[in-house]
Amino acid sequence: MESSRSGKRRVVLAAAFKASIPVLLGYTTLGLAFGFTLVAAGLPWWMSPVMAIFIYAGAAQFMGIGLITGGAGLFEIALLTLLLNGRHAVYGLSMLEQFKSAGKWKPYLIFGLTDETYGLLTTVKPPAHVEQARFYAAVTALNQSYWVLGCTVGSLLGSALAFDARGMDFALTALFIVLLVEQVRAVQRFEPYVAAFAACILALFIAAPRDFLLVALLFATGLLSLLRPRLDGRKPAPASTQGPQGGGEAQ
Amino acid sequence: MTRLFAIVVIMTLVTFFTRAVPFLFFSRTKPPAFLDYLQRYIPPVVMTILVFASYKDIEFTQTPFGIPAAAAGVLTALLHIWKRNVLVSIAGGTAVYMVLIRVL
Numbered sequence: 482m483e484s485s486r487s488g489k490r491r492v493v494l495a496a497a498f499k500a501s502i503p504v505l506l507g508y509t510t511l512g513l514a515f516g517f518t519l520v521a522a523g524l525p526w527w528m529s530p531v532m533a534i535f536i537y538a539g540a541a542q543f544m545g546i547g548l549i550t551g552g553a554g555l556f557e558i559a560l561l562t563l564l565l566n567g568r569h570a571v572y573g574l575s576m577l578e579q580f581k582s583a584g585k586w587k588p589y590l591i592f593g594l595t596d597e598t599y600g601l602l603t604t605v606k607p608p609a610h611v612e613q614a615r616f617y618a619a620v621t622a623l624n625q626s627y628w629v630l631g632c633t634v635g636s637l638l639g640s641a642l643a644f645d646a647r648g649m650d651f652a653l654t655a656l657f658i659v660l661l662v663e664q665v666r667a668v669q670r671f672e673p674y675v676a677a678f679a680a681c682i683l684a685l686f687i688a689a690p691r692d693f694l695l696v697a698l699l700f701a702t703g704l705l706s707l708l709r710p711r712l713d714g715r716k717p718a719p720a721s722t723q724g725p726q727g728g729g730e731a732q
Numbered sequence: 733m734t735r736l737f738a739i740v741v742i743m744t745l746v747t748f749f750t751r752a753v754p755f756l757f758f759s760r761t762k763p764p765a766f767l768d769y770l771q772r773y774i775p776p777v778v779m780t781i782l783v784f785a786s787y788k789d790i791e792f793t794q795t796p797f798g799i800p801a802a803a804a805g806v807l808t809a810l811l812h813i814w815k816r817n818v819l820v821s822i823a824g825g826t827a828v829y830m831v832l833i834r835v836l
Contacts, residue, residue, distance in 0.1 A: 507818040514826065528736060535744040540782075545743055549735075555742055562743050566750040568778050571771045573754035574763060580755065587755075594751045597818070648830035654786040654801070655808045655825035661779040662812045662821075673773045677780035685788060694785055701777045705770065713769055 493611050497619035500605040504597045505627045511539055512631015513638070514652040518543065520639030521646035522550045529636035533629040538595060541565050542632075543653040557691070564694050572599040583614035590614070593621035595628075596660060672712055676704035800832035 516529045524546065532542045541562050548558050572594050579602070580590055598621050607616035639646065665674075680700035688696035705712075754763070763771070787805070790798040808825030815821065 503818070507822070510819050510823055514822075524736075528740075531740055532743075535740055536747050538743075538747045541743060541747055545739065549739055555738060558739055559742050559746050562746040563750060565782070566747050568775050569747075569751045570753040571775055573751055574758070574767075574771045577754055577758060581759070591752050591755055592748055648800075648833045649826060651801070651804060651829035652822055652826045654783070654805065655822040655829075657779060657782040657786055658805055658808045658825070659812050659818055659821050661776075661783050662809055664776040664779045668773065668776045670773075673776040674780050677777040678784065680777075681781055681784040681788070690789070693788065694781065697781045697784070698778065701781060702770070702774070705773055705777060706766075709766075709769055712773065 489611070492608060493615050493619050494623075496608040496611065497616060497623055500601060501620050501623045501627070504601060504624045507597060508624060508627035509631035509634075511652060511656065512628050512633075513635035514649050515539065515542055516632050516635020516637070517639040517644065517646040518649050518652070519546050519632075520636050521644075521649070522546050524549065526636035526640045530629055530633040533625075533632035537593065537625055537628065538562075538566055538569075539628070540653060540656060543650065543656075546650075561694065564698060567698075568596075569594055569599075572596075576602070579613070579617070583617065586614045586618040590617055590621055593625055595624065598624050600663075670712060672708050673705065676708060677701045680704060796832070796836035800829050800836060803832060804829035 512533065515533075516526075519529045519532075520526055532545065536542055536545070544561060544565055545558070548561065553561075573591065576590075576594065576599070580587055583590055601620055601624070602617055605620070607613050638644070677697075680697045680703075683700050684693050684697035757763075783805075787798075787801060790801050792798040804825045807828050808821050811824045812818075812821035
């Protein structure tokens, strides 16, 4: 290995590591909670690293535990994963430009586009003289390594210790609440939240419990379409706060 | 075992698909204006629905009347508004929930 090349690699990794420290703390902790929950639900410990490596989606993995132990069908699992992770498609829409020249890194960058990675990539800048794609790839890979580490240690500890993990699945609800608070910072219009809440109430009465998410999302999308003249009439000013979301909107 | 394997494969493919959709369909053409509109407002809608869904099956008429989930949820939100640290918000909310379901 050429020394200048490995030297550059060190610069990229050092900058990426520094940028990813908040995710290091968040992913190892949430990964631990995931590992504990998975083992407590009666699944073998190795399912935790396997899911972290291949699926690599926190909320979907938590939901997956419930679906596996609840005996859900494969189609239902596919549909719910699609709905839950549909928000990631939105992230991609605003990363089209940034990933355009990513070359060989592109498939992995797309694979690793989680909530937190998206948040980081839209806020941090690569160091000078460093190719953006390499920096992005380093951040993405570090983030995933934190997640895999947390999930693995969690499930190993969970199977080794007699630990009462009841209630640890609240971490998923807490994660949703955190993401909602972030959205409220980024999208400062009340209409989408009211539309979503109304759609939920409707779905609660109309839909079977297992179809709740799908029906609520359909109603909400319908309401959003009706609200377009109102919401789109005035160009949404980018949120004034320096939030992690919305920074990368391609215009 | 086969079922676990199948579930991991399906969830992997679907998750990757959701992340790849924009790159598959809009790397040449600009997304239509309506999609651009939706991509701005779908995230707040989805997060609202997911939080709602987390609470919809709680029994609010029986002890402990949903207090642990409600209190821990409010605490999570307040912590996040105050510190804006994902770790603190999730760990704090979950810890309080785990304590409350044991003592109430």
